[in-house]
Amino acid sequence: MSGPKVIDYRALERERVEASRRRWRSLCGWSSALERRAASAGHLDCVVDVVAVTGLAEPTGGSEAMKSQCDKLEQALARAASELERRQLAERAQQVMAGMRDILADVERRERAATEAAAARRAAHPAAPLEHSTPRVDYADKVAAKLASLKVPSAELERAAREVLATVDQARARVLYADLAARIEEANRRAERIEAQRTEIAELRAHLNDLPDPDPVSVLLDQAAIGADRGDDVHMLLTQARGAITHQLDRVAAQANREFVRQAVVESLTELGYDVLDVAVQTPQTLVVRQSGTHGVRAEIGDGEIGLRAVRFGPADAVADRDAEEEFCRRVPGLLGAMSRRGLSTGIREQKLPGLFAPEAISLRKKATQSSSRLDEQHTTHQRGTR
Secondary structure (H helix, E strand, C coil): CCCCEEEEEECHHHHHHHHHHHHHHHHHHHHHHHHHHHHHHCCHHHCCCHHHHHCCCCCCCCHHHHHHHHHHHHHHHHHHHHHHHHHHHHHHHHHHHHHCHHHHHHHHHHHHHHHHHHHHHHHHCCCCCCCCCCCCCCHHHHHHHHHHCCCCCCHHHHHHHHHHHHCCCHHHHHHHHHHHHHHHHHHHHHHHHHHHHHHHHHHHHCCHHHCCCCHHHHHHHHHHHHHHHHCCCCHHHHHHHHHHHHHHHHHHHHHHHHHHHHHHHHHHHHHCCCEECCCCCCCCCEEEEECCCCEEEEEEECCCEEEEEEEECCCCCHHHHHHHHHHHHHHHHHHHHHHHHCCCEEEEEEECCCCCCCCEECCCCHHHHCCCHHHHHHHHHHHHHHC
16 A cells, blocks of 8 residues: 555657657658759669658558668668769769870870880890889879769869879879878868768758748758858757757657647546546646545646546545545556556656545536446445455
């Protein structure tokens, strides 16, 4: 036997469904960003049609089904993005070879001439000591491969690549190549950051229609898009937008969860034979149910917890109060089971000793004070059975 209780709850299935719904939105945003990239590169067959891939415009079913649908879409997007990157790399390699054809031909002629000159010297002076020189590094392939890895074409870096190939002095060529490689890596990091920011902007935009107040977030994303196109680091703007989206979505989800939990509690209490009473309560999340003709239970539904305590509808009576608490305590396991069947994971976090708190007096409205013979009979039957 115990007095007031606090029950912890989590609507785990609803939480998982909500997480999958948000993930789906972000994946749809990724699909939009990929479509923009594919169209710009002229590879529209790399576009991922969400409905064509999944057969759905929105995820459906329970959390496991929705997770599977998201996994399928994400895998399709990853494959398409990888294929687009492969094609762009192959195209850049072809473009580099075409653009560098003249300088590569010059390098080949220069090396051939050097080889022929060395052979002529050996033929003219067969007794002369063999020439010992440091092996030449073939920068042609290295420069071509490095330039092909460039994610965004750059005339400046192409000129730098030509300078490496045009340099006869090996020491200078080595320095110029190292500088070229570092500049290309930095340019690629910048391009990757810009593309990642554009993709994140698209992913965040996909959530706007789900927000009760999307305008402030839309302004942040517009500013981020302008900055990203300029090459600015828009991390702070994206962090603000992401935080605002999460805050609004969490508020909407919390309200929906409270309504869901309230209904689950009402149904669970009704299943146990309680009647929900029409009384003046503090908030819509406060319930008062009749347990007997003289006593009931008050439930305060908060975020993640439900406070339960016995209440009385008439004058104080220590014996009746104790009996009401005993009856309430007896029914708690059944209440937890009924809530579990309705998708709530529950457990008792706190319970007070009986008798420490006198049941609160509740004034019933007229229709709530009418006969409740069914509940009185249940209560009386239980009392007889326990004597």
